Every structure is written in structure tokens, then in C-alpha cells.
Amino acid sequence: MSPASRESGVRDLRRNAPIFAALGDATRLKLLAKLSRGSRVSIARLTHGSALTRQAITKHLQVLQDAGLVRGVRRGRENLFELEPEPLDEARRALDRISKQWDVALARLKSFVEEQKPS
């Protein structure tokens, strides 16, 4: 690996470090699970049924938000939270990549069947 690509690998790790830290906590994972149903949820509802205080939940949501995993949306006096759609976008990019692999493979098939004339 070249020094340049190693450096960019380290940069990637540093950039993603807040995500790993954010996910390494059971409370935050539970919050993500609640938000993963797709709708915007208030702090009050996220606190409901939890042993933690509203302040503690707010702190955890802040960590998740700093890591780019959730987004806070203000509605009136209330703060709602929703999941960031980025992971879905990433799934879409993965599909695009597979789509490109097919393009490349089929281009090879095309030259394979068109160049080899039956003798």
C-alpha cells in the first residue's frame, strides 16, 4: 500500500470514529431501533418506557446527531428526531456498483460472442 493510500485509510478511520463510538452503547442502539421505523419521534416519546431521564436521552441523541446517524427537526417548541437516510443512500450506491459490474461483464460477453465467428 502506498503512503498516500495508507494516509487516506487513516483519514477514513478518523472520520468514521464518531460513528463507531456512537454505536457502541446499548441505549443509543435502542434509540436507533426506535427511529428506524421511519417516522419523526419526539424526545418525550423516546424517553417513555426508558429508565433514563429526558436529559440523559437528549445527551445520547446529541451523540448520535454528531455522528450523523440521526437528525433533529424542530417543530414548534418540540424537538423531533429522525434517522438519517444516508445508510439507504449507501445501499443505493452499492446497487449502482453491482449494476456497473454487470455492464462490464456484458460488454465482455458481447465481444466474446461477436468476435468468435463459427468456423
Next chain:
Amino acid sequence: MSPSSTDRIEKKIELKAPPARVWRALTDHREFGEWFRVKLEGPFVPGKSTRGRVTYPGYEHMAMEVAVQKMVPERLFSFTWHPYAVDPKMDYSKEPPTLVEFKLEKTPAGTVLVVTESGFDSIPAARRDEAFRMNSGGWTEQIKNIEAHVTSKP
């Protein structure tokens, strides 16, 4: 099929070769391996699996396995596989596979081939991300290599 835009990939390509020729290139495992860049151990047989090593430069450490579903001569060839099975140390057999279908249609100019791969929505999102990260950067380079190869040998 599924209404989801993330569930399937569809490709259509016109080939200036008769269906019989295209059928052989798809279903003879050695011919398939030449253009798909894989060395398969055994032939394609409906209901059976065949596996092999990827021969694509830089990806030779990867294995691939396909489970053949249907073979209707010169019409339809289909198999299932695990599209993100990129780590040779991992067991992907418990994950849902995707279905790959090759449909052939005879035309005056040769053959129209429609390829679909479907079932992506059943694959855990975390695995998609993982596959994406493992490959990010690599494929852009590989595609450039192929373009260079193809244009230098028309």
C-alpha cells in the same frame, strides 16, 4: 416483480450472434468463465450448485458459487448467488441470495439478451454497506483497466 427501485437491476443488450451461440457462451461453464472471469469447477445443472475462483486480476482470492435454477435452451438461464460474498473467510449461506436471470430472444440481427438480478431488498443493509466499503475505490480503477483493455484489442 417487486415495485422497489432498490430491489432489482435490469440490463438489456443486443448481440450480433444467434441465440445458439449466446446460449453456449452463457451455459457452457468454461465459456461462461471466460467472459465472466471465473474458473468454475463443474458444469451448470438445474438444481445443482457449482463453484469456482474468480480470475479477475486483483480478485483471485475470491470464490463464487451459483445454484442453477432453470435452463430452457436458447430461452432462459437462471441461478441464485450471494452478490456481496466478497470475503472468502465468511459464510454467506444463511443470507438470502439474489436471483440472476438471462432471457434470450431471437431477432433478425441476432439475439436480445435481458439480464435481471433481483432480491436485493432482502439483504441486510449493514452487509450492503460493508460490501460498499470493501470495494469503494477499487472498482473505479478496475473499470478503467477493462476499458483500456477492450479499446486496445477491438
